[in-house]
Amino acid sequence: MGQLAYSGYSVSHESDEKADVVIINTCGFIHDAKQESIDTILAAIHDKQNGLIEQVYVTGCLSERYKKELPIEIPEVDQYFGTHDMIKLLKVFGAEYKHELIGERKLSTPNHYAYLKISEGCDRSCSFCAIPMIRGRHISRDIESLVKEAEKLAEKGVKELILIAQDLTFYGLDIYGERKLNDLLKALTKIDGIEWIRLHYAFPTGFPEEVIQTIAKEEKICNYMDIPLQHINDDILKSMKRGHNKTIANKLIAKLRKSVPNLAIRTTLIVGYPGETEEKFQELKDWIQKMRFDRLGVFSYSHEEQTHAGELIDDVPEHIKKERVDEIMALQSQISWEINQQKVGNIYRCIFDRIEDKYYVGRTEFDSPEVDNEVRVDATKYQIDLGKFIQIKITKAEAFDLYGEIV
Ligand code: SF4
Numbered sequence: 001m002g003q004l005a006y007s008g009y010s011v012s013h014e015s016d017e018k019a020d021v022v023i024i025n026t027c028g029f030i031h032d033a034k035q036e037s038i039d040t041i042l043a044a045i046h047d048k049q050n051g052l053i054e055q056v057y058v059t060g061c062l063s064e065r066y067k068k069e070l071p072i073e074i075p076e077v078d079q080y081f082g083t084h085d086m087i088k089l090l091k092v093f094g095a096e097y098k099h100e101l102i103g104e105r106k107l108s109t110p111n112h113y114a115y116l117k118i119s120e121g122c123d124r125s126c127s128f129c130a131i132p133m134i135r136g137r138h139i140s141r142d143i144e145s146l147v148k149e150a151e152k153l154a155e156k157g158v159k160e161l162i163l164i165a166q167d168l169t170f171y172g173l174d175i176y177g178e179r180k181l182n183d184l185l186k187a188l189t190k191i192d193g194i195e196w197i198r199l200h201y202a203f204p205t206g207f208p209e210e211v212i213q214t215i216a217k218e219e220k221i222c223n224y225m226d227i228p229l230q231h232i233n234d235d236i237l238k239s240m241k242r243g244h245n246k247t248i249a250n251k252l253i254a255k256l257r258k259s260v261p262n263l264a265i266r267t268t269l270i271v272g273y274p275g276e277t278e279e280k281f282q283e284l285k286d287w288i289q290k291m292r293f294d295r296l297g298v299f300s301y302s303h304e305e306q307t308h309a310g311e312l313i314d315d316v317p318e319h320i321k322k323e324r325v326d327e328i329m330a331l332q333s334q335i336s337w338e339i340n341q342q343k344v345g346n347i348y349r350c351i352f353d354r355i356e357d358k359y360y361v362g363r364t365e366f367d368s369p370e371v372d373n374e375v376r377v378d379a380t381k382y383q384i385d386l387g388k389f390i391q392i393k394i395t396k397a398e399a400f401d402l403y404g405e406i407v
Helices: 002-006 031-049 061-065 069-073 086-092 131-135 143-155 181-189 209-217 234-240 246-259 278-291 318-341
Strands: 021-026 055-060 113-117 160-164 196-199 221-226 264-271 295-300 347-356 359-363 374-378 389-397 401-406
Touching: 002 086, 021 031, 021 061, 031 055, 031 061, 055 061, 055 086, 061 131, 113 143, 143 181, 181 196, 181 209, 209 221, 209 246, 234 246, 246 264, 264 278, 264 318, 278 318, 295 318, 318 389, 347 374, 374 389
Parallel strands: 021 055, 113 160, 160 196, 196 221, 221 264, 264 295, 374 401
Antiparallel strands: 347 359, 347 389, 359 374, 389 401
16 A cells, blocks of 8 residues: 555545546455355445446455456456565556565554564464465564564654564564564664554474563553464374363463463464364363463354365364354353453543544453453544553443443
């Protein structure tokens, strides 16, 4: 978006704005994401046929993964691009890729937070996952360019950086010969204006020890850690080729909780993986009950072609997968409600993202945008500037929402 804007195009991320050209960045790693991407393409084609837009381009993971099939199945798209085709895509618009524009991003998020993608691709071979096939091998960006990008973002008003990658903890191994997430974090904490740094998608195997100490020490690094653990039954973890087992997962969580008091741990799980019997599912539920994660998301297993698990028998019926998702979410909802009740009366530093239904909607350092809990403050009673940090006293708590007042 930044590259096109520099070349004189008016670029918007919002789909409700009027445009001559639509570029759809697709996702394609599991069934639901593929369906959403296809629905979005078909809606744009419909608009094109009705004369509302002139051209439709499709890029990203779906068009990389199905580069042969899509032009045949949906030929109305003007051109398809893969995950490494940004330069080609820009050329369609007569724009040259300019390396010096690093950091000159047009944000698709509110001005005060930005995702910082520190590496691309993945060297692991988790059995259920199509991502390495789509995005290729792990390629880290160097620390200098990430710091430069973060500095430019800070100059534009970004206060919170959300670090993402397919495998955050692998960062640096490919280009420096060693894991460098810790060095990167230290460099980012020195940037003026950046007040919160949040870590997403930290793979549990080979977790860099020193990062735990840095989270504990550095004020700017949120007491928040997103570790996708996927399951807890040893047979399933082995089949998933995750490289860890129940004992290792439990030890890592215990260590994180001991080293960083108040750490909010988020995890994601998959239910309905081949071979997940009632007994194994029950083991997962018992473990969730015991671990009491602060945040938890759960996916229904998606049987993907060209993955290792795709060769197994998808033996858990879809309706059982759905029931298991619902059961886990009901369980987590109760856990989250109980954890949230303990927050009533406490004061938290919050940042406010938007206004909705007469409430300012914000977050604590323990919450990432869109996926975690929110803090709501009555907009008929208070005036809050979005993107500012404010001390909020929690007055009421629900399962996933907190309500509060300005202190
Ligand atoms: S680490 Fe993540 S992206 Fe890489 S293969 Fe495993 S699940 Fe996929």
